[in-house]
Amino acid sequence: MKVLIIEDNQELARNIHDFLGREGYICETSETLEGAKEKLGFFQYDCILLDIGLPDGNGISLLNLIRAEHKESNVLIISAKNALDDKIIGLEKGADDYITKPFHLAELHARIRAVYRRKNLGGASIVEFNEISLNTDTFEARINDTLLDTTPKEFDLLLYFLVNKNRVLSRQAIAAHLWGDYTDNLANFDFVYQHVKNLRRKISGAGGMDYISTVYGLGYKFNSHKQE
Amino acid sequence: MRLTTKFTLWYFGIMLVVLLIGGAIVYYEIQWKISRVEVVRHQRLNDIIALQIREGGDYTAHPTRKRAAITLISQDSFPAGAASFYTRGTGWNPEFQSNEYKLVVTSFYTINGSHYRIMTYSFIPSFYQLLPGVVDSFKWILLLLLVLVVISGGLISKYILAPFKRTMRMIQSFDLKQKGSIHLPRTRTSEFRELNEFLTKMTDKAREDYQSLKEFTENASHELQTPTAIIRGKLDLLMESDIRDEQAILIAEMQNALERLSRIHSSLTLLTKLENQEYEAKEPVCISRLMREALNAFGELMEMKSLTVQTEIEDQVYVPLHASLADLLLSNLVSNAIRHNAPNMVAAAGIEPTAGQGMIFVSLNHEGLVIANTGREPQIPTAELFERFKKGNPGSDSIGIGLAIVRQICDLSHFDIIYEFSSGLHIVAISFQPRLSASKLLQNLSLPLQSTLQP
Numbered sequence: 001m002k003v004l005i006i007e008d009n010q011e012l013a014r015n016i017h018d019f020l021g022r023e024g025y026i027c028e029t030s031e032t033l034e035g036a037k038e039k040l041g042f043f044q045y046d047c048i049l050l051d052i053g054l055p056d057g058n059g060i061s062l063l064n065l066i067r068a069e070h071k072e073s074n075v076l077i078i079s080a081k082n083a084l085d086d087k088i089i090g091l092e093k094g095a096d097d098y099i100t101k102p103f104h105l106a107e108l109h110a111r112i113r114a115v116y117r118r119k120n121l122g123g124a125s126i127v128e129f130n131e132i133s134l135n136t137d138t139f140e141a142r143i144n145d146t147l148l149d150t151t152p153k154e155f156d157l158l159l160y161f162l163v164n165k166n167r168v169l170s171r172q173a174i175a176a177h178l179w180g181d182y183t184d185n186l187a188n189f190d191f192v193y194q195h196v197k198n199l200r201r202k203i204s205g206a207g208g209m210d211y212i213s214t215v216y217g218l219g220y221k222f223n224s225h226k227q228e
Numbered sequence: 229m230r231l232t233t234k235f236t237l238w239y240f241g242i243m244l245v246v247l248l249i250g251g252a253i254v255y256y257e258i259q260w261k262i263s264r265v266e267v268v269r270h271q272r273l274n275d276i277i278a279l280q281i282r283e284g285g286d287y288t289a290h291p292t293r294k295r296a297a298i299t300l301i302s303q304d305s306f307p308a309g310a311a312s313f314y315t316r317g318t319g320w321n322p323e324f325q326s327n328e329y330k331l332v333v334t335s336f337y338t339i340n341g342s343h344y345r346i347m348t349y350s351f352i353p354s355f356y357q358l359l360p361g362v363v364d365s366f367k368w369i370l371l372l373l374l375v376l377v378v379i380s381g382g383l384i385s386k387y388i389l390a391p392f393k394r395t396m397r398m399i400q401s402f403d404l405k406q407k408g409s410i411h412l413p414r415t416r417t418s419e420f421r422e423l424n425e426f427l428t429k430m431t432d433k434a435r436e437d438y439q440s441l442k443e444f445t446e447n448a449s450h451e452l453q454t455p456t457a458i459i460r461g462k463l464d465l466l467m468e469s470d471i472r473d474e475q476a477i478l479i480a481e482m483q484n485a486l487e488r489l490s491r492i493h494s495s496l497t498l499l500t501k502l503e504n505q506e507y508e509a510k511e512p513v514c515i516s517r518l519m520r521e522a523l524n525a526f527g528e529l530m531e532m533k534s535l536t537v538q539t540e541i542e543d544q545v546y547v548p549l550h551a552s553l554a555d556l557l558l559s560n561l562v563s564n565a566i567r568h569n570a571p572n573m574v575a576a577a578g579i580e581p582t583a584g585q586g587m588i589f590v591s592l593n594h595e596g597l598v599i600a601n602t603g604r605e606p607q608i609p610t611a612e613l614f615e616r617f618k619k620g621n622p623g624s625d626s627i628g629i630g631l632a633i634v635r636q637i638c639d640l641s642h643f644d645i646i647y648e649f650s651s652g653l654h655i656v657a658i659s660f661q662p663r664l665s666a667s668k669l670l671q672n673l674s675l676p677l678q679s680t681l682q683p
Contacts, residue, residue, distance in 0.1 A: 009454050015461030022468075080453035102457035102490050105464040153528050168467040170480070172487045179525075194532050217476035218467055218483075 001116070004045040005029040006036040006062070007078065008054050012101075016049065019105040020112075033057045037065065045073050046120070047112055050095070052079040063093040074115040076108075104173035106164045113163045129162050129224065131208055143208035153178055154199045161212060161222035170219040196220055232385040239377050243370065251366045258362070259355045263331065266352050267314045270333035274312070274346045278337040281344060297347045301336075306343045311336050321351050329354035391415035395424055402431055404438045404505070442504055449497045456490050495629040499616075502553075502636045509641070512546035513554045519592050522558040529566050535586045535601075542593040547660050549641050557637045560630045561656060562588075565601035568654065589653075596643075596659040596669040603654045610647040610654075646670070 003025050007013040013029040020027050028043075030036040033056045040048075048066060052059040059077070066075055077090045080101040087098050096115040099108060117125050117136060125136040131144045139155050141148040150158065160177050161169070171189040178195070196212060204210050215221050277296055280287045287293060312335040319330030332349040394413040402410055409432045412424040463486070467479055501507070519541055523530075530537055547554070569586035589600040612618050614635040617628045631647070634656075638645040644659040644666040657666040 009458065011458045012454060012461060015458065015465060018465055019461070080449060080451075080457070101453040102460045102486075105461050151528050170464070170467065170483050172483050173464070191529055191532060195528075215467075215476070216473050217480045219480075 001025045001046045001112075002044070003027045003047045003049065003112070004036065004039060004043075005049045006031075006033075006054070006059065007049065007051040008032065009051075015105060016108065020109065023109065031055070033059070033062060036062060040065065040070060044070065047074045047076065047116065049076050049078055049108075049112075052077060052090070060090060060093060063090070063095060067094040072120075074112070074119055076111060076115060078103075078108075104170070104176060106160070106167060106169055106173050107177055110160055110163045110177065127159060127162055129165070132158070132162065132203070134159055134162065143203060143206035146206040148202055148206055150199070150202060153195055154202070157195055157199055158203075161220075165222050165224045168215045168218050168221050172219075174219065192219075231389065232381055235385065236377055236381040239381070240374060243373055243377070247366055247370055247373075251362055254366075255355075255359065255362045258358055262352055263314075263316065266331050266350060267333055270314070270331070270348045270350065271312055271335060273348050274333060274335035274337075277346050277348070278335070278339060278344065281337075282339045295349050299345045299347075301343045301345050303343060306336060306338070318354075319349070319351075324351075388417070391417060391420045392423075395420065395427065399427060399431075404435060405508075406435070409435065438504065441500075442506070445497060445500045445504070449493070452493055453490070456486065456493070460486055460490075492629070495633060498556075499629070499633060499636055502633070502640060505640065507550040507553050507640075509548045509550050509553075512548050513551045514544065515547050515549070515554055515558070515597070516541055516543050516545045516592060518551075518554050518558055519590065519597075522555070522562045523590065525559070526562050526566055529563075530588065533566060533569060533586060534571075535566065535569055535588055537588045537590070539590045540592070541590065545592060545594050545660075547641070549637075553637050553640075557634055560634050561597075561599050562590075564630055564656075565599055565654070568603045569601050570604045571602060595661055595664060596657060596666065598655065598657045598670065600653045600655040602652055603649075605652075606649055606654075610649050613647055614645075 003020055005013050005016050005027055007016070007029065008031045010031065013031070017027045017029060028039060028045075030039055031054075033054050048070070050059045050062060050066075063075065066073060074097075075095045077087075077095045077098045078101065079087075079090075079098065090098055096119065097111050099111055114136075117127070127134040127136060133142045134140070134155065135142075136159065139152060141150050141155055141158055156178060157174065160174065171192045174192045174196075175189060178192070200210055200212050203212075209226060211222050211224065211226050213221055213223050213226075273292060273296070277287075277292055277298065280290070280292065281298070312333065314331060314333040316329070316331050318327050319332075320326075321328040321330070328351040330349055331352050332347055334345060334347045337344045337346065391413055398410055398412055409428060412428060415421055415424065460483075463479055463483055467476075471479070523537065523539065549557070565588045569588065571586040586602045588602075589598070591598040606613065608618060614631050616632040635645055637643075638658055642662050644664070646657050646666040648655045648657070648670065655670065657670045659666040659669045
């Protein structure tokens with residue numbers, strides 16, 4: 001997947017670049033609106049990460065251009081301003097999703113995948129890994145052919161793990177993903193622990209391999225190389 | 229009271245005083261004038277009689293003598309000064325057979341060496357007979373004036389106060405968030421012109437202040453969130469590198485602190501935005517639906533904590549609130565009720581505890597919302613829990629800002645809110661009706677609430 005990162009903060013851009021690079025994505029960065037326009041003139045991208053506050057203008061203004069000439073690209077707005085106006089205008093102007101700083105990189109990745117699934121894979125929204133398959137339309141999780149009895153949150157969690165395979169997911173990142181803004185009052189990571197525990201139990205119960213392991217002190221990891 | 233009414237009343241009061249004084253003046257003036265005219269007439273008559281005496285001849289049957297008394301007086305009783313005086317008083321009028329007001333004019337003459345006193349009299353209308361006439365006419369004048377003042381007051385004030393009313397309308401529709409400055413109508417009245425100038429200046433200043441505050445908030449948010457995002461990203465990347473266990477702990481602690489930092493920051497930014505009234509309720513939101521959604525969203529958490537939920541949610545309750553705020557309000561309240569839930573405390577109220585289970589009660593109707601949960605007794609007075617960074621349990625890892633946000637939202641929407649702890653229950657009550665206090669709501673509701681506790 002080719003990704004264009006339009007972000008004026010070099011460090012942040014590098015974070016994203018590094019993280020997505022490890023997924024095998026080809027990332028290019030642009031720090032300015034002008035630079036982004038230039039790049040967009042030459043290349044096609046699967047996904048465009050667009051920061052709103054750029055030194056030479058508002059990122060929203062770029063949306064028109066993107067929508068006119070890059071219909072296939074997914075656009076994800078990155079904003080530090082959790083301003084409702086930006087969100088609404090951005091989505092109205094054709095952005096596909098909106099993420100507010102500070103975000104977890106795993107969360108950004110999950111959003112990119114979700115948008116990509118929605119747009120590029122048409123109706124076939126199945127996420128598969130070995131014996132696990134998730135249908136993101138019907139929210140059905142299957143191990144081989146056994147239907148898993150997962151709650152919506154557990155499904156969400158499993159999907160998050162599958163998208164971010166072999167990555168350490170901190171409890172904070174998981175909590176932020178599952179409960180979003182609500183985590184304000186739910187810093188209690190026991191809930192994360194409970195969800196992960198239940199999920200592992202259910203997968204094992206259906207005959208699946210226990211890919212999820214605890215990373216000491218930090219959180220959890222979906223280990224794709226795990227062998228019996 | 230309206231300005232016009234006030235003016236009219238004042239004018240009417242002044243008119244009343246003026247008319248009363250005027251009435252008295254008119255009354256005494258007429259009284260004096262009548263006497264004066266009569267006195268002059270009689271003096272002339274007396275002069276004529278004196279002339280007749282001087283000329284000699286018999287005038288006894290002459291009409292001049294009809295009401296005249298001529299007396300020859302001695303030198304001693306002849307007054308030195310005035311040649312004439314008059315007296316007034318009631319006297320018997322034989323022609324009309326009644327006591328009437330009588331005017332007697334006495335004049336003194338010296339004719340051919342003899343001294344004469346000539347008295348003539350007549351009956352004039354009594355002043356008491358005049359009074360009703362005076363009062364009557366003034367009554368009519370007063371009535372006429374009143375009608376005129378009311379009508380003209382209405383019309384004139386409408387005309388004169390028109391610019392003022394236009395200004396008022398403009399000010400009422402003034403919105404801090406509007407782009408341009410307000411355009412007040414031009415007027416020739418200097419006071420209104422001054423007022424308009426002042427208002428324009430003031431609203432411009434307010435708009436500018438609001439704008440710069442808003443910009444500051446957004447800039448602060450932007451400038452702080454970006455470095456936080458960088459640190460978070462770096463930690464995410466660091467986590468995946470080859471690290472030792474003790475390093476992992478360090479990273480986890482940094483993650484925690486960072487999480488708190490970003491949460492405090494975004495909450496404070498939100499509070500500032502609320503204070504700036506950036507969230508305007510455009511249309512009423514169905515809070516019943518949102519309440520059910522919030523309960524659904526937290527359903528799994530409640531299950532994990534084995535909480536029993538009892539709800540009495542009325543359908544189609546609409547409240548004037550921005551949808552995001554309503555969402556925030558409810559999720560803050562529900563998550564609080566889950567977080568600070570501790571089972572078994574209901575036993576303190578002398579009611580059978582449901583074996584080791586925490587409970588949450590939600591009651592929602594068009595009057596208001598009551599959320600109660602079982603929990604430990606708070607360490608500080610419940611009212612203080614609404615303050616920022618105040619926590620009922622100092623050891624908890626929450627940042628203590630959720631209720632401050634809840635109260636801010638309620639204040640903005642003019643909802644009354646109270647927090648009470650009684651019988652092992654934490655109760656938050658919010659009244660949606662402006663005139664209904666939240667404690668009243670609680671009184672109405674506490675009974676069914678208590679009964680639900682009964683097994």
